[in-house]
């Protein structure tokens with residue numbers, strides 16, 4: 448009963464770094480362990496899974512909501528990115544998050560801001576090649592969020608597999624004392640990975656979008672049956688073209704950790720496609 452009452456009370460909303468630090472300090476004084484779930488809002492069940500996982504590992508969960516301008520390229524959807532504050536607040540209240548950090552752009556990037564965190568290697572292929580400077584923006588904002596809240600654990604969705612590897616590399620390289628945890632992709636009943644950008648799909652495009660995961664699953668099966676990597680890759684591209692996607696930004700079979708050429712470690716198949724206004728990414732382990 449007590450637990451239910453707690454879950455229904457709305458999270459504390461914090462907008463400044465100084466208030467966030469005070470709140471974390473107070474939680475620490477109560478011996479709380481802290482989880483951070485960085486988001487850009489427009490929350491769906493994939494985000495809620497991050498919060499639920501955070502609640503299993505820590506007893507104070509902070510969710511940041513910040514549409515980070517530095518990770519959007521020119522011509523990308525920064526201004527139209529869905530902003531759904533009321534619904535986000537309702538979901539976070541129902542899931543039991545304790546704090547929402549909702550800073551302004553000026554709070555995160557005050558006048559005179561001049562620092563960029565850039566991770567080489569793992570951030571260069573795939574998304575990095577398609578969206579130059581995207582991962583600089585992600586690494587910079589995530590390192591700021593981690594240093595602002597100093598959590599024990601931070602949770603990221605595996606849908607952004609390359610982002611997760613970039614963040615793991617960055618926190619290891621910079622000795623940021625936090626455990627970075629990936630949370631498996633949440634999919635809808637047709638296998639489409641949940642994403643805030645799915646809101647851009649109309650009914651026809653949604654049907655096309657559902658072919659993405661089906662193709663990746665079939666490719667993984669073919670690899671398990673020892674078909675060649677090149678053959679499977681070409682087959683996958685043909686399938687996606689036939690499904691009717693407007694563009695295939697990439698479909699690659701890579702080493703899961705380095706995202707380089709397949710080596711001796713586990714493989715991951717990663718794809719980015721365009722379908723109308725939506726750019727969709729997905730990936731699967733082999």
Ligand code: PAF
Nearest residue numbers: 485486487515585588607
């Ligand atoms: O995955 C996202 O939503 C964003 O890239 C993140 C990690 C919140 C950084 O802005």
